[in-house]
Amino acid sequence: MIKIIITGPESTGKSTLTKSLSNYLKEPFVPEFARYFIPTLKESYTASHLVDMARGQLFWHQLYRSNANKVLLCDTGVEAIDIWFQYRFGSIDPQLRALFIADEECVYLVCKPDIPWEADPLRETPHQRPQIFNSFISLLDKFGKKYYIVEGQHEEDRLHCALDHLKKILP
Template sequence: MDRYKEIKKIAVVGPESTGKSTISAELALHYNTVWVPEYSREYCSKLTEPCSWQDEINMFKGQIDLENQLIPQANGILICDTTFITVKIWSEYMFGKAPEEVLSELSKRPYDFYLLMDIDLPWQEDPLRDFPHLREHFMNIWHKELQMLHANYQVISGLASLRKENAIIAINNYLTYFDTIS
């Protein structure tokens, strides 16, 4: 079997300021594997003007490239701090539509399991975050996006270590279920 197909890709997604990066790093450590950082965070930190249409396309390509670079280092599971679906969501919100490149890849690049981070964490100010008042709106959009993809996902709630524990339980349950149907 192809090594890439053996790797289970776990996507950590959700609105801004829901602990995606923190939980991704913690999960990678717990499962002794690597995690794919959010490419757009580094990319946007270098921008001197508001994000453009081309920037969204660049972030889409950068996220996929980063994932492709790190998957060979994965130990059975690859933890992805967000996915390029974020580009679709932001593009639709900011520009009224998503890049065709993103839309055409949605069905071609599935993730095995999604952890949708709940908006129960307090908002943390960050220069790269824009919408503290729209967290519920974007949470609803994430639900719709994952449902349209027929994605296997679970909402992860809880403060501090409880959030990590809930994420580990969700992943372990997914892996156990996957093993029983394989």
């Protein structure tokens, strides 16, 4: 089983790409835990909430694994929460970093911020997307994680780009 994490800055088409890959490959996908967790909070999220989100996301990865055949498609992973923690709180959380490093058997599809920003109640950084994208690449490089960059101005272009990358690794 290959675990594919679709990741990148906010508003880069991650969820759309994940659903498209799921339809194309006839495999289930793991939704983004934060989209369900944050709306349940009675207050703004805190640093400890981000650690809870990472654990929840990993739990969902394990939960959905039994439904997948050859590929587990994940709409984001701990790497995104790790990077978000740095941007939001200005430091690295050792628990998040350890969870990211331990999540070894993954291939990342990093979505490039080359499509227009779309506002959303959970999105906060319309102007920092290029810098955040570079943070993803730096983090993945630093820890020797395997990744491919997904780009394209249109949904179909991004899907074809992702599929071209997946052909290199899927049996």
